[in-house]
Amino acid sequence: MTGFLGAGKTTFLNSVIRTHRHLKLALVENEFGAVSIDRDLIVGMRSENIYDLSNGCICCSISNEFSLTLTDLAKQTGEIDYLLIETTGVADLANIIRPFFTENELKERFIFQGSICLVDALNFEEQLKGKEQQLQIILSDLLVISKFQEADEVRLAELEKILTAFNSSSNVQRAEFGRIDGFQLETFAEEVQGWTEKKLARPVLFPLIE
Numbered sequence: 001m002t003g004f005l006g007a008g009k010t011t012f013l014n015s016v017i018r019t020h021r022h023l024k025l026a027l028v029e030n031e032f033g034a035v036s037i038d039r040d041l042i043v044g045m046r047s048e049n050i051y052d053l054s055n056g057c058i059c060c061s062i063s064n065e066f067s068l069t070l071t072d073l074a075k076q077t078g079e080i081d082y083l084l085i086e087t088t089g090v091a092d093l094a095n096i097i098r099p100f101f102t103e104n105e106l107k108e109r110f111i112f113q114g115s116i117c118l119v120d121a122l123n124f125e126e127q128l129k130g131k132e133q134q135l136q137i138i139l140s141d142l143l144v145i146s147k148f149q150e151a152d153e154v155r156l157a158e159l160e161k162i163l164t165a166f167n168s169s170s171n172v173q174r175a176e177f178g179r180i181d182g183f184q185l186e187t188f189a190e191e192v193q194g195w196t197e198k199k200l201a202r203p204v205l206f207p208l209i210e
Helices: 009-018 066-075 095-099 104-109 131-139 154-166 185-191 197-202
Strands: 025-029 082-086 116-120 140-146 169-175
Touching: 009 082, 009 116, 009 140, 025 066, 066 082, 066 104, 095 140, 095 197, 131 140, 131 154, 140 154, 154 169, 169 185
Parallel strands: 025 082, 116 140, 140 169
Antiparallel strands: none
């Protein structure tokens, strides 16, 4: 799960956790900056299931620490239904996803099912100028528009057109206060196209938007 700074990733994550209490979830949470997200905001998760990386960021490149954290989490929690990863707003999503397809131990323990990107309906023009943010949209299987209630339909139609131009294979949905009606982790992988591995192998030229 990725998205622009302030786009509402944590709000969406809280909604996912609340509506999936019947599943055993593990969470890797990372926030860019000296202070990580307040764990009290992660509704329904015990603190020992929340993993922060010691360097405060996983946005630049995947180090051994990231893979080791995932492996260690799997060993400590035993059987889990889903592993949720919340990235920073400036995360290089390709480097976060790629180990699930290339590292044998992660391939044995996890099946990558898709990525979700939250897009701020009010500030997307400025945020789309960043290479990392563009790549987040390109690689995601579900694009979620947040704060849509505060934008008019003309602006929303423009945003949806831009998102489709960046990523024609992704579903685009709107989230009301972090919630998408009918969203279920169990069916998410069936609903998305599953083109992530192909996209990772395709070079992307930047900037796509000046």
